[in-house]
Amino acid sequence: MEDDGHVLEFRLPDLGEGLTEAEVVSWSVAVGDDIELNQTIAEVETAKAVVALPSPFAGRVEELLVEPGETVEVGASLIRVRIASPPSAVAADQTEAETAAAPSPGPDTADGNGRRSVLVGYGPEGEAETRRRRPAPEARAAATPAARKLAKELGIDLWFVAGSGPNGAVTVDDVRGAVPVSPPRPSAPRTDLAPATSTAPSESDQNAGVIRPSVREERVPVGGIRKRTAAAMSASARTIPQASAFVALDCTASMELLDHLRTTKSFAGLTLTPLALVAKATLAAIAEFPAVNAHWDEANQQIVTKHYVNLGIAVATARGLLVPNLKEAQTLGLRDLCREIGWLAETARSGSATPADLRGGTFTITNVGVFGVDAAVPLVNPGEAAILCLGSIRRRPWVFRDELAVRWVTTLGVSFDHRMIDGELAARFLTTTAGLLEDPLTLLSR
Incomplete structure (x- = not known):
């Protein structure tokens, strides 16, 4: 993290296990959002798992530097956040966050107070590592921040929206396409498809409840x-x-x-x-x-x-x-x-x-x-x-x-x-x- 006036950059931390890169799956925040300390700001996918990234400081999101679907190296800048307090007041917090994000020998590493090292900061004091882990957090459908905001406004459940973005992330257009609309009038045929790919259902298809695909091919980036x-x-x-x-x-x-x-x-x-x-x-x-x-x-x-x-x-x-x-x-x-x-x-x-x-x-x-x-x-x-x-x-x-x-x-x-x-x-x-x-x-x- 680097200090630019009152704007701080959060870089991709070392996620351990010798991993050198991660793919940004989705952002949980958008430009202009106010975020709190340790609030999840993004999910990244490594060769091993999907990891939620918590913010090491509170403030307002100034800029998202990476698009969902992009693969970035450890140390690459991810987000800029404007903080309310002067940089000197958060310098110690930054140092602690960077230290905690540094590579560690493994998940059982603890400091002198018996606290387990986590991605940013430390877990509760005296928490013992047991074979049975804590319950998994509730999963979220992958979506861009703008799509997530629009879906909330329209009352649409993202789990039931097919995503066309990188790695299947739901985009704004996907959300808009999920809103029920009146069928187009016959005088206004679609012009974005070639005649061979016309998808207007026949009367027999409608009666049988048949759903025709909207495109003939689909390409999904491998990641x-x-x-x-x-x-x-x-x-x-x-x-x-x-x-x-x-x-x-x-x-x-x-x-x-x-x-x-x-x-x-x-x-x-x-x-x-x-x-x-x-x-x-x-x-x-x-x-x-x-x-x-x-x-x-x-x-x-x-x-x-x-x-x-x-x-x-x-x-x-x-x-x-x-x-x-x-x-x-x-x-x-x-x-x-x-x-x-x-x-x-x-x-x-x-x-x-x-x-x-x-x-x-x-x-x-x-x-x-x-x-x-x-x-x-x-x-x-x-x-x-x-x-x-x-x-x-x-x-x-x-x-x-x-x-x-x-x-x-x-x-x-x-x-x-x-x-x-x-x-x-x-x-x-x-x-x-x-x-x-x-x-x-x-x-x-x-």
Whole structure:
């Protein structure tokens, strides 16, 4: 931040985790707005998460220096704010804000008074870091400040307005287009579309309730999480020699166990899903075959086997695929796994997952079964050795105790880095995981 008379500049702070840039998703303020200390002024998206930026001082917004959709480097100027007090009165506050925004070793860093370092300033004194995080803040639809103001005046809910701006942000024109208007008279045809793209609905379409698209093509700039995902997957396909293996299994006993556990007091209030049981079985199999929990160190030409598991859970969100991970997952029981998986999925979908949640994964599970897919071949995340894929769980004919019966059946698949994992190891790991799901009572003692 730089002092220009009574006008101060707020620069993009260091968001930690080695991140050097961020994309401005939306502004929460507009020129002329009066803002308060620590009021959220913007949301920026890094390679890891969406982060809300609080203002380090109070004043009136003079100028927004970056448009939504632009990617800026750490240290770049974002906004100018005119303060009411002389610059000398806020100099100490600026210094403290800049110091707090500087890189820190990690989310658990604390000062001598036991206060945790946050983006600007410090959290409450004595606040202990716990595995269960605070509830995610209410999500907001991405929109330009002018569009947000107009929508408020017109009483329009931005969640129900399709955005045409960068990264789907709602613009003023989008808001105006959402206002009900009288249909145009036949004598005033639209001139902004070529004849081939005319969208006037026919009488049969109107009767059938058919909605025709207003344009034939749509171009969306690639940015944010989609851009980073594309880069990671390209690197995965380009640098990792990958192979896959699959096994079909009878998971009826697992489904019956889940039904029983849902009725117990220990799991009351929790959403117990097959994914939690699969995660527990995967962790048990990793303990038996730790070589699948490793990464290839290209610089030192070493295979690094990790004796802890940061278990990644792939989550589909409106902004793209995120893979938050459970730190030290090998220490968690089934109940804790159930709770933490639900919590990570919630924070990822709400956009409140932190960079710390999204980095440092050692092994990943992806669940394509929730989309009705029986099997898939996922790409290994760079920095990991393997990824397990859970397919849909369906009732199917199965030979059980030498007789044909209808059982709950699913398919497990594993993609692996063939530099570190050969076919035998992958097969043993996969069949061990499947065996634990076929006889899940053996998991309860682990």
